[in-house]
Amino acid sequence: MRSGALSCSDVGRRVRLGGDLQTYIHSRLEKGGHKILLMTHVIVGYPSLDANRKMLSYMAAADVDLVELQMPFSEPVADGPTFVRANQEALASGLRVDDYFDFVEEAGQLCDFPRLMMGYYNPVYQMGHERFCERLRQAGSAGFILPDLPIEEYDDLFELSEQNELEPILLMTPTNQQQRLQQIGDHARGFVYAVARKGVTGTQTQIQDTGVTDLLSRCRQATELPLALGFGLTEGKDLRPLHDSEAQIGIVGSALLRSWEEDGEEGYVRLLQDLAQNR
Template sequence: MSNLGELLKEKINNGEKAFIPYIMIGEESLDRSYDDILFFEKAGATLIELGIPFSDPTSDGKVIQESGIKALKNGVNVEKVFELIKKVREVSDIPLVIMSYINPIFKYGLEEFFKTSKEVNLQGVILPDVPIEEKAFIEEYIDKYEIAYIPLYSPTTPKSRVKDLCLNGEGFLYVVTSLGVTGEKDIDKKALEEEFNLIRKEATLPLMAGFGISSKEDVKEIIKYADGVIVGTKVIKLLRENDYNTLEDLIKASKL
């Protein structure tokens, strides 16, 4: 069993909220990604979601798709992502999770992927194209190498499914805040709060809100009822602009 859930629950029990930035590994360069990971750790991120580029993503919006294309052109693949994580682990123990799709992992080799994930102290994986009904072919490796399979809940997911998602997943429940792909959006925060209140009645995992969160105001409002936030598109835009001050402000907004 992965220790990701325990790490998060400990912080929650201490009254903390989670801030999880997403970065596409190698959009500019592997060296830049290394520096950005260490920046986020120093700035107070709870854990970091690392994107492995894939040519045909299903849940990524325009900005993250562009990032993936740039990373692929830079030659980034699963092996290079692991090499980067190994380098990070020489100086940092910040929790890391992979966000990708099953194709690159399958090509790399399922057991080799999860075995190496364990070796580099990776805490979990987010695979939008592997729902709980289809995870049987990776389950033995998840269990063997103690990597959290992080489930997703979308606005169209029946509430009756929450228990199954939590039973079949680990770490946290990734609550998608809006329909469609990733990207900056107007979020109906009142409706989202009502949704979280209903989900929490059934959930046994920490609840992290992602998709569309793009401002300090979004973060401050959503963490009132979520256990944390995941910010991707806005983070990528600010990294492109080298606007680290605004990134720090986003993280600070999650601190109560």
């Protein structure tokens, strides 16, 4: 390692304390020996906070690179049936917004990779932008993903996220025209979430489809930031075609939750290992 260079763990710690996700991603790729990074997903409160703790511990053992911690919401418009039901059951269990932020902070003791808030804008609006960003910073989050908030409606969120050393992760979709992708790219920080297809989470995506390749190519024209491909990746073999693509991160969420529900903890661990080995 060059004198004065940051190790992956050093960069990861810096990100967790409010740092540079882009640097972390490039460092993990360079030092970790993987072709693609793995970002996973947890719906906080489902099936329980104790189960979430186990999930994060298993992710840490599998050396996952990043995780989305979803704040449950009653109308998760970008989510498929598995996540919709999980959101509703988490709320029905009595999970409060304060409980969510407490868990994000606790998660820092369970895993040493960056944690990103994922959720919908209504709870953020109810909290107020300033309080939202402050709470995320205090909890140790690296940034946030708000799939239902267009950049024109961010208002002071860009400025407040910078003040609180948070990365606002923006989405690029197949329906975006190139001019729109460029507008999103101009505002993006950390990395860009490329949505593999139209629709909601949980439906399988064929990575070899020319539409996915074309989307990643168009996203790359609009930004030099790392690209994370999500929506429909289900197993390790889905990550392998990304090795030679424009993407730097593969996102797996619904498949992991289904494995927990259908195959228990052992199945969950097997899928995590399969994903980790195929990065």
